[in-house]
Amino acid sequence: MAFAFTQDQDNFRHMVQRFCVEKAPTTETRKLMDTEAGYDRQVWQLICGELGLAGIHLPEEAGGSGFGAVELGIVMEEFGRSMICAPYMGSIVMAGTALSTCATPSQQQRWLAPLLNGEKIAALAICEASGEFYSTHLHCTARISSEGWQISGEKRFVVNGKQADTLIIAAATDNGPRLFVTESNATGIDIQQVETMDPTRKMADLKLSSVDAELLGQDVPIDLDALQNLTLVALANEMAGGAQALLEAAVEYTKLRVQFGRTIGSFQAIKHKLADLLLIVESAKSAAYQAAVAFDNKEDVSENASLAKAATSEAYLQAAIDCVQLHGGIGFTWENDTHLWFKRAKSSEVFMGTPAFHRERMLQAMGD
Amino acid sequence: MAFAFTQDQDNFRHMVQRFCVEKAPTTETRKLMDTEAGYDRQVWQLICGELGLAGIHLPEEAGGSGFGAVELGIVMEEFGRSMICAPYMGSIVMAGTALSTCATPSQQQRWLAPLLNGEKIAALAICEASGEFYSTHLHCTARISSEGWQISGEKRFVVNGKQADTLIIAAATDNGPRLFVTESNATGIDIQQVETMDPTRKMADLKLSSVDAELLGQDVPIDLDALQNLTLVALANEMAGGAQALLEAAVEYTKLRVQFGRTIGSFQAIKHKLADLLLIVESAKSAAYQAAVAFDNKEDVSENASLAKAATSEAYLQAAIDCVQLHGGIGFTWENDTHLWFKRAKSSEVFMGTPAFHRERMLQAMGD
Amino acid sequence: MDNLITQARQWLSENWDPDLSLVEWRTKLAETGWATADWPEEYFGKGTSAEDAAEIAAVFQEMGIVGAAQSGVRMLAAATLLEHGNDTQKRKYLKRIITGEDSWCQLFSEPGSGSDLAGSTTRADLKGDEWIVNGQKVWNTSAHHADYGLLLARTDWDVPKHQGLSYFIIDMHQPGVEVRQLKQMNGHASFNEVFMTDAVVSRDNLLSEVGNGWQVAVTTLAHERRSFDRIRGGGSLAEQKGRIYDEYRKELEIDNEPYKWYPQRAGRVDLILERARETGAINDPVTRQEIAKLLIMSRSAQWTAARARAAQQAGKPQGPEGSLGKLAASNIARLAARVHTDISGADALLTGAASPHDGIIAEILVSVPAVSIAGGTDEIQKNIISERVLGMPKEPRFDTGPFKDVPRNSVSGKWGAS
């Protein structure tokens, strides 16, 4: 795709869409978000197995399907639209990509393969303090001794951290930041699920004291910032899908709801708000799609990833605010589904960096 | 007034209002804005003489009427509403206040009295480069010798600079910034009227080379920043008046204009835009009024002046944008009066500092 | 007037006893009229002006003395009864409103008629001496504690909508009335749904006349609007000791429960600078701009409200300032949520105990959407402002014929996700 999805990509999207409609109605989401795991193991097996979505964007050598960020974007957009509860962001997009990028073939065999077939869940821990998703100065440190590497420090906002069997951890070494891998039940790891606004995306804080871990790949410099770009692209596409779902819900509801003897969707103020929202949502989709294309083409990746994150965050939040408002009182109730997207929108806005952060990052990536 | 104008103040406003309606219809404004002087001498005589508006806010010792910023604000609001062409901002608010604040009684007799009776026009020159209205580091310098003070340097955005008989100039001395006064035809002064977007407010650039000038008052430190606050208060009230005029014009026009068999003012999108605008304009008025009260009470003057400047700038511009839009094509024509206010709004937005500058100045004045 | 205040002071100092029970004390108040002085003398008041009553209330405040039960819907019920009730109704209900023995709720909004209150489809049909009520109400604050409800129901479907409504007092303790708490997206449950299935209202409990319900409801709504800004709670009595104070605090706690998230709903502008200093965001030029924008908006709105009050006190005709507060509040709350998010950064995605400031930040973020909906959406406010203040032409109407022919929502029972 340059600007239009291919027929194959459209078909792929419809397949994912049908799956979500069937397997992830919001009744399921509501059930799962209240569990500690936060996902359904059978559905996850389907996603990794039958549907083959787990390694969609990873090279075939790494056990993936050899597609790219565009196809991953399609998955994320549909997942964001349906609000499916699955550890896809944490285990596949974040940890899976990190393993595929940094691990040796034998490490991939050991750590990545079980993620892609759904046997295990992994999480990627980079961030240490509020907002420091891109810090190059890590406080979490790894020391080598005769017995191997040991990591100590703290990590925050680790997606699927509590659910993970495997943890990928960024830590500072004397030679710069490196990624390490360990089992989550290793001695010295304390994992606390944190209460997040959006219960459909589980996060945890980690405390690590002298945890034995294995260095991923060779002892060569890694660019954590660049590694984060795929997550941003995935997140942007997920947010575009969420915004789309909210727009659709608002349109549908205002066409049905009657006040003063007419559907509220016939009131010009509401029509215009929806027209504005359509523009916002379509613009966000453009930005999200383009970020995926740029990622696959390796062109201005950071610039486009940050642009997309900023654009889709703002659009998603606006769609959420408008969708609640257009539902009126009902939109503020727990029973109505709007708040599921509202909370996802609100938390995605700041996860991996605020819109203001990404606007600045975009300009810096442009060289300005 | 704390929050309500007194009966006397209301009466005063109506007097100014009636005067503007009679003497300053936009047909006059359009005529005067194309002249070099930019104002009507007879009308100016009435303002200074019969109406007694020239020294409204100055102490009686300085030849003023002994009222305060609230009364000055009333004048400015009505002047801004009517778009009258008069050198009130330059000669009275800026230069007059500077003379009243800094000059000795005998200097006031010589330089201020002719301003207040309308015989002469003065201008205040502080700003030196784009946006530097509050610079404490002046490049324009004054040197003393046996023959007195001599000033050299450049000044920009001098309101009524080309029309002025008298110039008040801020310049750096070895002991810090001081104000000086000189005749505008003194040797070494080059005054160029600059082309501004808003032809109803004339401005000039000055070049000064070794111009003989008289030090205003004693050789004591002056706080230029504080001196600017009254101008900000006046400007804010003028902008509130302009915004009000635009709101009224938009309401009136949309009630008359028929499209699709109904007045466009019956379309909900237009009604809601006007409701939003009313809130914006009333909020701006509140900010402008409160800045005047704070000035008179000497309470948090800079904070409130900057708050009002930022608030009224944004409101005025929004009102101008909306008013053009609600007029449709007609609003974009020269023949329609909306553009007079639009251009005043646009240039007042950046004159004396942009809204962003004043938001920052406000927080700093609060100690944050 | 001065005389009245002196009398009040004297009576209070002679009679006040913090060891009485709430009901004992308030019964005295009702019998003498001191707590509700502007009510008529024949109905537990002293027939004073509203201003005098306010002065007397100030004496209660000053002396630290508990007054009539004020909270919840009680005073709306009283005002409506005083204006539209008959003698029997006033005698029966008003005293127990003062004593707090009865609590009340409002049964106006319905799932199908939120913005359009007069589009109510809850029906009341006269069978013999009783009205039989069927339908569903919603957004009924404190209905689960209420003894009586102020009920708006349709009694005539063949006339235009405003003309077919009647206004009743309904006994909430009966098998035909089921109250369910309604959970909100912020986790609180401040409102109820009330289901009425062949619920019974005796003929005596019709207020005013059949078909006159809308006019009566307008009285209730006007008083509701007036109480919009009133400060809730009774801070000054919070520290006092004595049996009556304990009972009073308990009453307040129950009555104020539904409102405890309201400060967060408004955006907590008061916390902005503190939080910005705490997180260091005060040093970020971009956040500083947003903070300043918010403070400007919020202060301007306060000043506009003060202008409206000052003009009213000066006896000037109401200007546009008066109608703008609610719309301003929506804008402020929305912007405040944004600024709190900027200030908190990634911590803004936390909730509960993990969220900054004891969870207040998260509660702000998921509560502000209510401001622009509750008590009339922004859209309704803008209609009102444009039509009543700016004099813009009204929307064309599609609901002026007999109500039975007016298009309305088919949903009458359950309403779920779109």
Place this chain on the structure above:
Amino acid sequence: MDNLITQARQWLSENWDPDLSLVEWRTKLAETGWATADWPEEYFGKGTSAEDAAEIAAVFQEMGIVGAAQSGVRMLAAATLLEHGNDTQKRKYLKRIITGEDSWCQLFSEPGSGSDLAGSTTRADLKGDEWIVNGQKVWNTSAHHADYGLLLARTDWDVPKHQGLSYFIIDMHQPGVEVRQLKQMNGHASFNEVFMTDAVVSRDNLLSEVGNGWQVAVTTLAHERRSFDRIRGGGSLAEQKGRIYDEYRKELEIDNEPYKWYPQRAGRVDLILERARETGAINDPVTRQEIAKLLIMSRSAQWTAARARAAQQAGKPQGPEGSLGKLAASNIARLAARVHTDISGADALLTGAASPHDGIIAEILVSVPAVSIAGGTDEIQKNIISERVLGMPKEPRFDTGPFKDVPRNSVSGKWGAS
């Protein structure tokens, strides 16, 4: 197809002569059909598909050869004539459109009907063999240069508004037609007012049938919309030497005169970074945020437009992307004006030679208000988007009865300030 291109190339290389006059050369083009290949063979074309015609046009471009006169309203006139004209009309007008000997203007909008084009009140009354036209038109680009006008006028006042209009070709060179240039707030005069006082249109110059004017106008408007994005001017021919190029450049200069401020109207996003570096505003964190917001908005809109084109090329049904460009352009221009202001600081209040960037900055600031009005206001765009794309219900209509009874603006002549 390939054959056709080869033929074109061959014919052009054999016949092209830059020393011919424009009219001489274009007469050859009209006679052979090469410049307007998708027109029918009997009317100066070759009956090719639009795609083939585009390929042939690309050959002209590539060989640096002047084609048919394209600019202004000529191609809208041609498209309308081709679809609705009779044989005589096509023979009379089409050739001189190609040669550029005649120029045209559109006479649709009126002071009283801007957004509501079908509310036209200019009247045409049949007297003998002539239509007598009275009324005023406005926003008529290049009317002061035009030989003919495409005129929409009311011929029947007793039927609903869309049914009472007819479409005429009017000779602009006659005593009954007065054209005045209309100055805009940005100082340019790109449009005209056209006053018609007993102006005459012969019966032969009715297009289609009486009462069918709206349908014909829709054709013109559809082509106008399609040309909205087309790049104006002929950059690649700007440097060539020869008589024909001189004539061509002169033609372009006149035709493009009304559009020379259009780049400023769009906000000049292209200048933003350059200006920010120039003034140092690029180092201000607050301005950087605004710059990024603008770039994000502008790029997203470009990508959305590209998505629409790509989908069209792939033969997919049109998605919502296609209708959003105009609304996006308004938002972008408005934001760009703000950012340019931030970047320029106090210099933003200058104009003319004093204004930064040779006066371009000032021209941006006083030109952007036109974007959200010209060619359909934002309000109209939002109606269209919500109804046609989102399928929202239409506004209730008040103009469906006989036009003579429809409320309309009383102003018919001069329109001044409100």
